[in-house]
Amino acid sequence: MAADSTALGADIEPLTGSYEASQRSARLRAAGRWLWSAGLLVILGFLVVYPVSMLLLGALTNTNPVVDGFATFNLSLENFVTVLANPNVHLALINSLIACGGGTALAVVIGLGFSWIVVRTNTPCKGFIAAVSLVPLFVPPLVAAVAWSILASPKSGLLNTLLAGLGIDWRFDVYSMPGMIVIFGVYYAPYVYMFTASALRNMDPALEEAAEISGATALSTLLTVTFPLIAPAIISGMLLSFIVMLGIYGIPAVLGTPGDIPVLTTYIFKLTAWSPPLYSTAAAVAVILMTVTGFLVWLQHRVVSARSYITVAGKAFRPAVMNLGRWRYFTLGLAIVYLVIVVVLPTLALIVAAFRKFLFIRTMASLFDARQYSLIHFERLFDNPLALRSIVNTIEVGLITAVIxxxxxxxIGYTIHRTRLSGRKSIDVISTLPVAIPGLVIGVAYLWAWIGLPGGLYGTIWILALAFVARFMPDTIKALSTSLLQIHRELEEAAWICGTRMLGTIRMIVLPLARPGVIAAMTLLFVLAIRELGSSLFLYTSETMVMAVLLLDYYEGGNVGITAAFSLVQTILLGVLIGFAHVLSRGGTDTGVGKAG
Amino acid sequence: MSAELKVEHLRKVFSVGRPAIDDVSFRATAGEIVVLLGPSGCGKTTTLRCVAGLETPTSGEIAIGREAVSVPARGVLVPPRLRNIGMVFQSYAVWPHMTVRQNVTYPLRQRRVPRAEAGRKVDEVLALVGLSEYAERPVVSLSGGQMQRVALARSLVYQPQLLLLDEPLSNLDAKLRLRLRDDLRRIIKQTGVTALYVTHDQSEAVVLGDRIGVMRDGKLLQIAPPNEIYNRPADMFVANFTGASNALPGRLLARNGEFGTVETGGGNRLTAWLPPGVAAGSEVNVALRPENIRLGVQAAAEPNHFTARVTGQRYQGTQTIYELATLGGRLEALELGTNVRYPVGSDVEILLPPELCWAYSAQEAAPME
Incomplete structure (x- = not known):
């Protein structure tokens, strides 16, 4: 043994120090750990707790911070009670619930239908259908709404022109409650699909076979076994899509405003756009919206964390596939129709509107008349310095958001999942809070938090970026945690044993292994920041105009051609980014060494 | 009530590869337990699923009682729910969103049995499987063994004419498996139902089956009562799969009725039982179970009496396995008892009972990989 140790360790200094030195460094490290937790908590307080508190305060006062300053802060419940009794608020709340409820119901039908088609039938091109079912996730809601208003506005919609050309008397009207419900349902079906498809996939087919053997018919099996078993997934996808719809501004702004159908989000914005702006009323309505969302998030959390029936055996199943016979072409047809509705028609509409001098199309023949097409809308778009500035601003905000x-x-993810620092529980809770805060409410909160402070953030692009960081923090941490948790703890422990310190371990072991995940999360942030409309609405100034807001401006200004052209620009930018992210995440799976022990 | 199961010339071909079931025929008389035994991928589960109606055979015929349930040639395919069968799955397949009672009542509800009668039947069958006290528990709060008892109760409560069991014990831990194995046979026999049982575990097959069918590569090699499978295996694979791990190469010198003389390495002559069709002069492999080698027998007059050199031993507490060099080859012999009687390097006299030495033609496929 002695010979061995000299042979191996002759020139290597052991990593020891004197007792006093190690005591001193232990005290230093304890202080460092405390500072780290405290630092994260301060940052989170600044990003989340302070703005939300200001929002709550704002709801409880009737003074205007811009006009009156914070000196005359009149705290009372009066304002809040007045808002609760306001019939306009009731109308907006009821409209929100109807639109989101109807949209959710449709989303469940579509999402559940596609997950059954993809997982349980022998429909051809199932991979294609699975991909199509997720496509709407990548479509910005504002762009989708703009495209559908071009297609199906009651007077000049392209589809209505087509119907008139065919001599059919019936007309589409997307500026209506049913119109809004359909657009909601169609574009938010993927949330339901994601949950139910994986639940169906992970269900032991023997559970259904047992019912069949017991004498149950196919329908009875579906109702008494299959649906009850995936009920948690259905409910959770349902709640999630409802929550997302509730917080969306773009779709109700585009489709609800012409038909005068206010919902909570559009009503809140309208309050701040009045002169003088009713900031405290807006804050109060925002608090209502936040409460409803918070309750639903809590409900969804309970459903998800309740004992799941699905992973009983925890192994991979080959789901029983139903032979649909000739009907399988029908199910394939449904998927194609869906693709046409969510992607093909809107894209065509945007292209036609963007390149056509005048959108008014009298006959089908004129649709294919090349003389009617030109680049005039793009020229006019880029002649406007504001448009260029908004693109630059958007990319700048996106980059800041992604990096910070x-x-x-x-x-935060590393602290929560991989350390035992004190305070990590609070860090976890606070960083998850924004899940329950719709983007628009974040916007109002940041407005309240910074507008009154002189020389502050308000009016810079930083306030937008920080609001986005806060808003998307839960999603980013979740995405990152997945890749962090895949790195086996022993890989880190091996580095510690080898004498590397904690920070060195993170730098040399964790970061390189988690890099694909980190890059993917940053790209996701970038994409989300570019699309974000709700929170930008309250935080932009003419200097810090961003694309989503300007796009809405163009739409509301009634210039369909430029709106369509700008939508295309944004879509292409997003498409490039998503493609880039896809390539990066592919590279990530290639270097999967040492993951998932 | 319990019915005869008849499977004739059953074939099942999936889209690729060799047939999963290749011309399998057997019968289970009313009240009999037939076990299909074989390694994974041998087609035993596919056969069971064809009987259940969960899989469509390519050709052949399956009849339960007097009714033909699967005859692809005539387009007959009775759906599982109309076959009046019970089935127990490897993964239990108890419905996790129901209580024990709801699980067991389910088939009766589908059959529109009046509530009072259903309650009585459920109580009866729960008592039979020993779960009376658990009736109102949610099924997910039970252990694996208890869940499988629920599954058994659920498949017996409507008194099906045939019970199918698909490796019901293989998800349980060893101790539970032994207990439930013994209980299963008692319960099945008590209800008198005909049963088809699929397993890869020979000890399960022996305890449970009235007859055992050994399958390999989609073919049914032999179907016979357990002691016949163990004492007269039809071929090298059956012998090997049921535990005859020794194989001595040799040449058949002469045949004398059911027995013959085999010349093995070193010029020794061995008397062995011969299956039909092995001709004198052909190369053979003599299969022999380690338990059937008798050690330290001084009876030179008996046939098949030899001397062996102990080259290794593995002490296993209640038994010892000796590695022996003899007859120009190697044998493993197992002796029960906690004593180690023969040190490595010593010579020991061995007796190989002729009726327990089986010589199979060497042209036959080699023993299991």
Missing amino acids: GGILSFA
């Missing part, structure tokens, strides 16, 4: 959000989320 990515780093912060990595720090």
Whole structure:
């Protein structure tokens, strides 16, 4: 043994120090750990707790911070009670619930239908259908709404022109409650699909076979066994899509405003657009919206964390596939119709509107008349310095959001999942809070938090970026945690044993292994930041105009051609980014060494 | 009530590869337990699923009682729910969103049995499987063994004419498996139902089956009562799969009725039982179970009496396995008892009972990989 140790360790200094030195460094490290937790908590307080508190305060006062300053802060419940009794608020709340409820119901039908088609039938091109079912996730809601208003506005919609050309008397009207419900349902079906498809996939087919053997018919098996078993997944997808719809501004702004159908989000914005702006009323309505969302998020959390029936055996199943016979072409047809509704028609509409000098189309023949097409809308778009500035601003905000959000989320994710620092529970809770805060409410909260402070953030692009970081923090941390948890703890422990310190371990072991995940999370942030409309609405100034807001401006200004052209620009930008992210995440799976022990 | 099961010339071909079931025929008389035994991928589960109606055979015929349920040639395919069968799955397949009672009542509800009668039947069958006290529990709160008892109760409560069991014990831990194995046979026999049982575990097959069918590569090699499978295996694979791990190569010198003389390495002559069709002069492999080698027998007059050199031993507490060099080859012999009687390097006299030495033609496929 002695010979061995000299042979191996002759020139290597052991990593020891004197007792006093190690005591001193232990005290230092304890202080460092405390500072780290405290630092994260301060940052989170600044990003989340302070704005939300200001929002709550704002709801409880009837003074205007811009006009009156914070000196005359009149705290009372009066304002809040007045808002609760306001019939306009009731109308907006009821409209929100109807639109989101109807949209959710449709989303469940579509999402559940497609997950059954993809997982349980022998429909051809199932991979294609699975991909199509997720496509709407990538479509910005504002762009989708703009495209559908071009297609199906009651007077000049392209589809209505087509119907008139065919001599059919019936007309589409997307500026209506049913119109809004259909657009909601169609574009938010993927949330239901994601949950139910994986639940169906993970269900032991023997559970259904047992019912069949017991004498149950196919329908009875579906009702008494299959649906009850995936009920948690259905409910949870349902609640999630409802929550997302509730917080969306773009779709109701585009489709609800012409038909005068206010919902909570559009009503809140309208309050701040009045002169003088009713900031405290807006804050109060925002608190109502936040409460409803918070309750639903809590409900969804309960459903998800309740004992899941699905992973009983925890192994991979080959789901029983139903032979649909000739009907399988019908199910394939449904998928194609869906693709046409969510992607093909809107894209065509945007292209036609963007390149056509005048959108008014009298006959089908004129649709294919090349003389009617030109680049005039793009020229006019880029002649406007505001448009260029908004693109630059958007990319700048996106980059800041991605970098700050990515780093912060990595720090938080690592602290929550891989350390035993005191305070990590609070860090976890606070960083998850924004899940229950719709983007628009974040916007109002940040407005309240910074508008009154002189020389502050308000009016810079930083306030937008910080609001985005706060808003998307839960999603980013979740995405990052997945890749962090895949790195086996022993890989880190091996590095510690080898004498590397904690920070060195993170730098040399964790970061390289988690890199694909971190890059993917940053790209996700970038994409989300570019699309974000709700929170930008309250935080932009003419200097810090972003694309989504300007797009809405163009739409509301009634210039369909430029709106369509700008939508195309944004879509192409997003498409490039998503493609880039896809390539990056592919590279990630290739370097999967040492993951998932 | 319990019915005869008849499977004739059953074939099942999936889209690729060799047939999963290749011309399998057997019968289970009313009240009999037939076990299909074989390694994974041998077609035993596919056969069972064809009988259940969960899989469509390519050709052949399956009849339960007097009714033909699967005859692809005539387009007959009775759906599982109309076959009046019970089935127990490897993964239990108890419905996790129901209580024990709801699970067991389910088939009766589908059959529109009046509530009072259903309650009585459920109580009866729960008592039979020993779960009376658990009736109102949610099924997910039970252990694996108890869940499988629920599954058994659920498949017996409507008194099906045939019970199918698909490796019902293989998800349980060893101790539970032994207990439930013994209980299963008692319960099945008590209800008198005909049963078809699929397993890869020979000890399960022996305890449970009235007859055992050994399958390999989609073919049914032999179907016979357990002691016949163990004492007269039809071929090298059956012998090997049921535990005859020794194989001595040799040449058949002469045949004398059911027995013959085999010349093995070193010029020794061995008397062995011969299955039909092995001709004198052909190369053979003599299969022999380690338990059937008798050690330290001083009876030179008996046939098949030899001397062996102990080259290794593995002490296993209640038994010892000796590695022996003899007859120009190697044998493993197992002796029960906690004593180790023969040290490595010593010579020991061995007796190989002729009726327990089986010589199979060497042209036959080699023993299991």
